Amino acid sequence: MSRKTVLAASLGIILAYCVVALLAPVIAPYDPHAITGAPLSPPDREHPLGTNDLAQDIFSRLIWGTRATLLLGFLGATIAVVLGTAVGIISGYYGGTVDEAVMRVIDVAMTIPIFPLLLILTMFFRPGIYVTAVLMGLLGSFQGVRVIRSQVLSLAVADFVTGTRALGARDGYIMGRHILPNILPLAGVKFVFSAQHFMLIGIGLGFLGIGDPSVVDWGQMINRASQNGAIILGLWWWLIPPGLAVTLISLALAWLGYACEDEINPRLRLLRV
Template sequence: MTRNILLRVSVAILFLYFAVALLAPFIAPYGATAIVGAPLQPPDSEHLLGTNNVGQDIFSQLVYGSQVTLIFGFCSALLSVSISTCAGIVLGYYGGSVDEVVCRVLDVLMPIPIFPLLIVLTTFFNPGVVQVSIVMGVLGSIHGIRLIRAPALSLAETPFIEGAKSIGASDLRIMSRHILPNLMPIVTVKFVTASQHFLVMGVGLSFIGLWDTMTVDWGSMIQNAYSGGALSLGLWWWILPPGLAVVGISLALALAGYSLEESFNPRLEVNRI
């Protein structure tokens, strides 16, 4: 019961975030970069979360910033999981020497931390948000390939797969119609956890200014508030809203991943009982 409640609460929170991002032009009263008031104006009826140091409406920035933040996190996760799933299924299904070589290469690449590597790459090449999202998705797929490969290898040796081969089913059909559906629980959990990981990582990269500083997202909002002295001046309405927004969606994704993992893995339920 508790697991189902957590899942429903997390899905409701995520739905709220996506609704805000999709309806941003209708929800935000001003443009994300429009100067609409006096600098450092506290919250009032005209500016629900006050203004920043240049007179921009913080509520509008928070709403529009959800678009970049969510797109970055979920697109990176989608690319990462797509690469991991395709490569893992192919390696697990065919096996052989190619599988051994790829696994040894993955063993070498897996210990490399993604975040410091992204800092180095963005420092030297100065990519945009789309480029960083692609690079993050590719790098993040390294761990997922091994995760998908193991159950795919086990499924490839099961009798029903051998039966499909014996009646002349093509390799592509077997992988897409028989192996992939059985891996969807793992893929789903991996996508949720990767979304949380990449979303927070994207906020961190934006906070330290490693992509276009003109892009309004939650990381740049926190960075601007921090560098503008929001903490020392006690301007809670400037730094607290984007921080709480990041914590809220990160917690929702964590709860969703936890709930789905227990739902898809009966052994966790047995151990908990």
């Protein structure tokens, strides 16, 4: 499969998920919390994916769960990439004492595992979905700093940057006009992989039962199905759809990230020819 085909397929899947998330009130036939029939009903014309133990329509909950998953992934990734890119540019551009201080902080921060810390914070404070996404972004920004900084270190001594500085341009202008545009492709790839990572973390929190209880998400659906005998009773329509939805969006983001990596790194294209 060619890189262009992978890129088009991944973008199509992600776009479809985004459309479903935005149009959830229109697409979902029922309110995700409403009792719509008999409990544990198999799929039929009124309930394409049946109902759960609370007689809630599984298809509607699957549609609404797309919103929570994409929100956690994209909002968390945006915060992580913006913060990591800004700190990485400043650290790599100025170097010296600034770079040394930033790197020592990053070295300590990167030893802290994100998921266990996020698990503890959400367990004790029970934040909403937006606060959880912000926490993900803040905790996940440290890894991006090193990646961006390493690229900026080489750009900071490039001829076009040195020449611009010799002409009297200010540091802010150089970083914004000459450094940032060359970093954006790398930041874009980091955004894609961060979004995938944060989506899976959010689903994991929901599966453990410590996510936002007021928000429908796929992790909660899988957790409730497994705890209420979906596997033993053979209720595939309750367990498999959210699992497939998680798998498909994760694969689409992974494919998009790898396709973008080829685009920004010519050596990878040569190795895969």
